[in-house]
Amino acid sequence: MLAGMRFWFEHSSEVSLREQVVTQVTLGILTGELAPGERLPSIRELARRFDLHANTVSGGYQQLQQEGWVESRKGSGVYVRDRSPQPPASSDAEAALTRLIANLFETTKRLGIPDRRVAEHVRARTRLVAVDRVLVVESDLELRRIVIAELSAAITVPIEGCDLGDLRGNLETAVIVALPSKVERVSAEAAGFRVHSLRVRSIPIALSEHLAASHVREGVLIGIASHWLDFLRFARTMLVAAGFDVDALIVRPANTPGWQDGLAQADAVVCDVVTATELTGVKTILSRVLADGVPEEIKALTQPQLS
Numbered sequence: 080m081l082a083g084m085r086f087w088f089e090h091s092s093e094v095s096l097r098e099q100v101v102t103q104v105t106l107g108i109l110t111g112e113l114a115p116g117e118r119l120p121s122i123r124e125l126a127r128r129f130d131l132h133a134n135t136v137s138g139g140y141q142q143l144q145q146e147g148w149v150e151s152r153k154g155s156g157v158y159v160r161d162r163s164p165q166p167p168a169s170s171d172a173e174a175a176l177t178r179l180i181a182n183l184f185e186t187t188k189r190l191g192i193p194d195r196r197v198a199e200h201v202r203a204r205t206r207l208v209a210v211d212r213v214l215v216v217e218s219d220l221e222l223r224r225i226v227i228a229e230l231s232a233a234i235t236v237p238i239e240g241c242d243l244g245d246l247r248g249n250l251e252t253a254v255i256v257a258l259p260s261k262v263e264r265v266s267a268e269a270a271g272f273r274v275h276s277l278r279v280r281s282i283p284i285a286l287s288e289h290l291a292a293s294h295v296r297e298g299v300l301i302g303i304a305s306h307w308l309d310f311l312r313f314a315r316t317m318l319v320a321a322g323f324d325v326d327a328l329i330v331r332p333a334n335t336p337g338w339q340d341g342l343a344q345a346d347a348v349v350c351d352v353v354t355a356t357e358l359t360g361v362k363t364i365l366s367r368v369l370a371d372g373v374p375e376e377i378k379a380l381t382q383p384q385l386s
Contacts, residue, residue, distance in 0.1 A: 084112035084281075087320035088129045094319045096131055100139030102316040108148055108159055109260055110281040110370075115161035119149065210381045214253040215240040216265045216274070221307035221334075225351045225368050226258070226277065233374035236381050243268060254380045258368075275380060278370040299323075302348035304331040304338065304358065314349050314366065333357065 084107045088099055107113035120128070122136045140157050143149045150160045187197050213234055217223040223240040230238055239253075243264060250272045257265040259276050266274045301323060303314045311330055319325055329345055331338040333354050342348055347362040355363045 086125070086129065087317070087322075088131065089319045089322060090130070092319045092325050094316055094325065096135045097139045097142070099316055099320050100125075100131075100136060101142050102313060103320065104139070104143055105146075105148055106281070106313060106317075109258070110279050111259070112281055113159045115159050117159045118155075119157045119159070121156055209252065210236060210254055211252045212237045212239055212254075213377060213381065214246075214250070214255045216243055216246055216255060216257045217261065218242045218244075219307065219309070221305070221353075222258075222309070222368070225307060225310075225353050228352045229367055229369045230256075230374050230377060233378045234381060235378075254377060256377060275377065277377075278373050280367055280370045300327055300329060300345045302329040302331065302342045302345035302350075302361070304333050304342065304348055304350045305354050306333045307351060308332060310351055310366070318349070 084103075086103055088096060090096065104113065104119065113119070119125075119140070122133050122140065125131060125136045126133045140149065140151075144151055144157070148160060149157050151157050184194065184197065187194070213230060213236060215223055215226050215230070215238065217226060217240060227238050227240055243261070246265070246268045250269060253272075254275065255265065255269055255272055256275045256277050258279060262274050262276045301318060303311055303318070305311055305314075311332060315325075315328060315330055318328060329341055331342060339358070342358070342361055345361065347364050348358060349364045349366055350358065352365060352367065355365055
């Protein structure tokens with residue numbers, strides 16, 4: 080156990096060790112197993128612990144830094160980059176609020192607006208607003224479909240999805256949600272409206288619940304199927320790192336003709352909730368994107384909110 084998460088590496092595989100480093104650190108950050116500001120194992124430490132070449136680990140860390148997941152601090156090490164906006168300290172927030180209110184009344188007095196009218200507007204602005212929908216902001220269409228399907232299990236109000244570039248309309252009556260890695264960008268486009276972060280599951284933990292080491296035996300075939308191409312890549316890399324032979328994996332992009340061919344031969348098929356509805360006659364292992372309890376958390380936000 081290093082850096083707050085478990086690493087797995089499979090040396091005799093066509094999935095490069097560098098790709099396994101990059102994928103596992105990326106997933107660790109997305110799922111919260113690696114927290115912002117957390118120090119990654121040193122190149123020497125990770126290489127020695129898992130019998131990796133130092134250049135392999137170094138190359139993986141460099142790629143992660145280029146993609147914005149981590150940052151190198153001279154003389155200190157490599158750290159998970161904080162990609163979320165930082166809220167001000169409570170004392171700073173109170174001071175800022177006091178200044179804003181003071182500035183508001185100074186401005187309205189200069190304009191000749193009575194304090195009574197200002198108070199009426201404030202009361203109107205803080206009225207309870209009925210939430211009419213949940214808005215999932217995600218540019219990857221297939222990932223968006225999966226998130227909406229998982230939320231639908233608990234939420235009764237309509238759930239809509241949109242690309243980051245299409246974030247418009249009446250946002251006041253919507254609960255806006257996004258995956259953790261996208262919250263910062265969505266917040267910048269949401270014109271001051273709050274964007275709620277969707278906690279995500281740990282893929283290694285999710286898979287290990289179903290695929291114990293005893294399942295890694297000769298002759299076992301595991302299918303991987305999804306419309307979301309990153310799901311295929313993540314699941315394949317993690318299964319190989321967990322000890323499955325790459326030849327024992329049947330990978331099927333569900334947006335290609337005949338994608339179900341051969342899956343009936345698999346002992347089980349790892350898939351998302353959308354793809355699972357399209358599979359019949361096979362044992363499925365659902366790997367959910369959202370962490371346990373997230374649909375219920377978002378459902379609570381659909382109660383009337385202060386505007």
